[in-house]
Amino acid sequence: MLSMIDRIKSIKGAHLNNGVHLSTVSGVASTKPELVRYFDxxxxxxDIITTKSFQVNPNPGNREPVICEMAPGSFGNSVGLRNPGLEKSLPPLEKLRNEGLRALLNVSVSASNVEDFITLIKAFDNIADSIELNFSCPHAAKGFGASxxxxxxxxxxxxxxxxxAYPEQKSALLIKLTPNVEDIGAIAKAVIAxxxxxxxxxxxVGPEVHIHKESGLPILNNKLGGKGGKSGKWVKQRALEAVKQIRDAIGDEPIIIGMGGMCDAYDVAAMVTAGADAVGLGSVFGTVNQQDWKAYxxxxxxxxxxxxxxxxxxxxAxxxxxxxxxxxxTKHKVISVVEHTKDMLILTLSGKLNCQSGEFAFLxxxxxxxxxxxxxHNSPLTFLIRRRGEFTDALFNLKEGDEVYTRGLYGKPLSxxxxxxxxxxxxGSGVAVLPLLCDMIKADDSKVDVLVGTTLEPIGVDGKALFEDFFKNFGTYTVIADEGKPGRVLDHISEHLRSVSDTAVYIVGPEKFMxxxxxxLLExxxxxDYIYLSMERSTMCGIGMCGECVCGDRLACQYxxxxxYTYLLENAKELLG
Structure with missing residues (x-):
């Protein structure tokens, strides 16, 4: 059996014989253990799966927006090295390694000092084919990345x-370099030496400020004044030039994984010709539907x-x-801001969206x-906002006539x-998903029962429950307050279940609740097969790049x-508690 380092070294010299090895890149697509397994x-x-950059301690990264698309396929990004830290990152990767991996595993790590890099290398050495030191992130905190x-x-x-300090390293040591230097070849030669x-x-490339064309303000949200790196199509030429400079400087022996705006076969061929033994694919995953990734x-x-x-x-391709x-x-005007309760807002905007169950949008x-x-609701365009933090506070502070923007739709209509x-x-605020479900099933001539639980006051300032008039057009509507017992509404399911033989149930809310x-319901x-759960997981991009919304091996922003329940039981059992 080949050792870890021998496995990664098997790609050495591929650029000399026009070999094609494809790799994912740090921070895109293969960002979660579930997605590492999926790619494998x-x-x-x-051929090579690269993790996100892990640090010794957890890092929440920057607040959204962290990704923007300034032209089709050309992105700005400032995730800020968001990661769960070493303690949480290592065990699931160890499990994957023990299960056996077809592809080479390239673990990316980031630190601001030698000692932390050594800690990370020692920790991941037994499970990685190669360890990539992130010397290149342009929007990391001082002392990290490009610093x-x-x-x-x-x-x-x-x-x-x-x-x-650690001469016995079993995995290959790779250095990820920034293009934002005068002579990238000289730096490459120095670290190889x-x-x-x-x-x-x-x-x-960058970073630079990416300006929102309507407001004139930065799109990205960080402590760097909105600066973010450039990735995707608009950095392709710089990537090819840099890889050629590196290969000319270090000779044919060391490995090079080249990346930056690679999309089609002409790009891959150009990168191999420039000197890359493997070609990394990153931003392109945000331009191809996940359903098409394999064919692509x-x-x-x-x-x-x-x-x-x-x-x-x-x-x-x-x-x-x-x-x-x-x-x-897309710009909208605020039509009305109604606080249903002190922590629940009904926000109505101008314009409309053709959103269907299973889809969502960003505000x-x-x-x-x-x-x-x-x-x-699509018309009038209505959102239900529960107060949770800084951004929802900003939504609560909106006034009639203010400007708000949407992007999307993302996801896929429910079949x-x-x-x-x-x-x-x-x-809770999962009730916001229910009106579109009613719209979906209104032509089915089904008997509909709506059952809602809430930790807030069940009746709003208007003397009615949320969307009461709307739901009563479709069937029965019952709201049950927790009254100190979380999820008390679930004790009443049997009272509202008309039968079990010809019934579909749609559940929305916190994952534990669902x-x-x-x-x-199973009991x-x-x-x-007819229990549907709305997995509204965190997502930062909506287009398949960040991987945050993965359920099993599917991204909610795509599928x-x-x-x-059948799919989750078979593919994402951990999400079912």
Whole structure:
């Protein structure tokens, strides 16, 4: 059996024989253990899987927005090295390694001092084929990322001290470099001379401020005044130039994983010709639907091999890449701001969206931030906002006539089977999802029961429950307050379940709430195939890049927010408590 370092070294010299090895890149797509498994088991065209950059301690990163699309396929980003820290990151990767990995595992790590890098390397050494030191993040805190990689002497000293302190490293040591230097080749040569096995390049170009064209304010939200790195199509030429400079400087022996705006087979071939042994794919995942990732990657690899062999290609891979800007903002005026209770807001905006169950949109206030929300009604465009933090406070402070922006829609419309009876169960602000469900099933001639639990006052300032008049058009509507017992509404499910043989149940709310509700329904005899849970997980991008909304191996921003209990039981059991 090959050792870890021998596995990664098997790609050495691929640039000399036009070999094609595809890799994911740090911070995009393969950001969660579930997605590492997904790429390993279901995306055979990927040869190297790169994790996000892990640090010794957890890092919450920057507040949203952290990603913006300034032109189709050209992104600005400032995630800020968000990660759960070493203690939480290591065990799931150890489990994956013990299960067996087809692809090479490249673990990215970030630190502001040699000691922390050594701690991280020692921790991940037994499970990684290679460890990538992030010397390149342009929007990291002082002392991290590009603060190291921009200085030849500091970068070389870090590698020298690491090799001296831990010479027995079993995995390959790769250094990820920033393009924001005068001579990237010289820095690459210096770290190779001190014992690095290879180079990863490039990280994002910049940073620079990405301006929202309507408001004139920065889009990204961070302590750098909105500065963020540039990735995607607009850095491709710089990436190719940098990789060629690196290869010319370090010779043919060390490994190079080249990346930056790679999209189609012509890009991959150009990167291999520039000197890369493997080609990293990052931002392009935000321009291809996850449902098409396999077809795209398989086609891309086949066409790249063919092109490098001197054959003509039809460039079919490019057909999977969207050409529109899915992160573009639309301006709305505030029509009304109604505080249903002190912590629950009904926000009505001008315009409308054609949102369906399973889809969602982002609300954005320049200078304040953005978050994803379910659409309660398309016309008038209505959102239900529960007070949770800084951004929702800003929404509560809106006044009639103020400007708010949306982006999206994201997700996918829910495909449902007509049932005689439908029970809708909502917890907390999850009630916002229920009106569109009613719209979806209104043509089915189903008997509808709506059951809602709340920790807040069940009756608003208008003397009615949330959306009471709307729901009563479809069937019964019952609101039950917790009254000190979280989820008390779930004790009443059997009273509102008309039958179990021809019933579909849709559950929205906190994940624990939904899990308990689903188990009660199973006990009552409802089929797990007709229990739907709305997994409205955190997402920072909505387009498939950040990986935060993964459920099993599917991204909610791509497949839609509703999943059957059957799917979750088989693919994401940990989400069911």
């Amino acid at each position: 088991k279901k995306q055979e065209a990927i 190291i990689g921009c200085d030849l002497n500091i970068a070389a000293e870090y590698v020298r001290e690491i090799r001296k 001190e014992g690095a096995d290879g180079i990863v390049a490039i990280n994002t 990657l398989d086609t891309l690899k086949d066409e790249s091999i063919s092109l490098l062999s001197g054959n003509e290609i039809a460039n079919k 490019s057909k999977y890449i969207r050409q529109d800007n899915r992160m573009e903002y 954005f206030i320049p200078g304040k931030g953005e978050k994803p929300f379910s659409v309660a 449902h089977e007509k049932k005689k009876n439908v029970l809708l169960i909502g917890g 899990s308990i509700a689903a188990k009660k 009552l005899g409802v089929s797990k 839609g927010t509703f999943f059957t």
